[in-house]
Amino acid sequence: MITKRIIPCLDVKDGRVVKGVNFLGLADVSSPVKLAEYYSKCGADELVFYDITASAEGRALFTDILRQVAERVFIPLTVGGGINTVADFDRVLKCGADKVSVNSGAIRNPDLIPAAAERYGSQCVVISADVKRVDGEFRVFSKGGREDTGMEAVGWIAKCVANGAGEVVLNSIDTDGVKGGFDLEMLDAVCEAVSVPVIASGGAGCVQDFVTLFKTLPKVDAGLAASIFHFGEVQIPDLKRALHQQGINVRLNKEDSIRD
């Protein structure tokens, strides 16, 4: 059967990885290319690159970096950040991205998901939603989680899927950064509402949080995290082994490299 995926997320600004990275034995820890190679070797099942640059120069630098990553790392690559138009999809897909995640762009422009899905296929379109509890309901937030859109989240995500999104990244603002575990209640609500893969994001603090995630919610397809991987608090090979020992189906590392 399909394995549960483990996905490190890298925030990139002006061509460098930000949010702090602390690796032993890696000389240039803010090089997205070096980190991508490192994670791929560790057994990451996919990588997410989030472009948090605001300037046009930074954006050009980002696609250049993306191209360098795609030349050397042969696992699925998802790109997000600053995706507002079908032309933005085109820009990153040409540089080697396999999937493109949209967030604020889909909130601002409801036609973006259907247009992109028609052009590139649903498998290419990921809806990434930042969600927070407000007055007893789940609300969609925009602008990196700063602005309450007033929209109920589960219905909105289901609508994005109906419009052509092929995968959902659900980032719980309530659990993000707390390291107390994924937001199981919120994830459950979304999993019940959609039939496409759901990627859990926000809240992972240790290996056990991933075990709990996949044991409690078998419908969740993947776990995404950033800082716990970057700071080495959770090592992907250890995580994969622990999940495997708990009877969760994961892709285990192939020891020897086949590269020329």
Place this chain on the structure above:
Amino acid sequence: MIAIIDYGVGNLFSLAHSLKAVGAQAVVTGEAGVILSADRVILPGVGAFGDAAKKLRETGLDGVAKAVAARGTPIMGICLGMQLLLDKSFEFGEHDGLGLIPGEVRPISEVIPAGLKIPHIGWNALEVRKPHPIFRNVEPGDCVYFVHSYYGANCDESVIATAEYGAPLTAAVAKGNVCGCQFHPEKSGDVGLGILKAFCEWDGVESC
């Protein structure tokens, strides 16, 4: 030299670079002469079968692919490219394929239990059904990356590998010098690179 057939479908960036990573010389081309003189040929593809088959016909590259197969050159179809090798497809209507390997393309939903997500997307274990030179570097339990909603049905003896997803779905096919992978070797990490490397060394003779 390996020719990757460019008929205007999909993104060939990763495929070209994955071949370079295993030490192969690869060229992305739509020129018949280059494809016909290549040592090996790859037929890629993403998207809908009907559109892709039409583009292949319009560019005349359907005939080129058949000529490549007829002269014994090793040829590999990847993802939709594998499906194009079969006789026909039932994706949005009925469309003819290249007919290089017996079989037809049908919706996964016809064979898997309700409740499983479609597309079949993610890493799944490759279950080798028949030893084949392209699997020379594959070990039991190795996983590869799939993204598809349709599968190769009735490929019978040509099935060389399957992946379990509520039913054994065709993961790879081969007949003579023609082979195809439903998964993306160029996105399947070192296992995928191992398959591409083995293809680059294959002389087109089916037996191991």
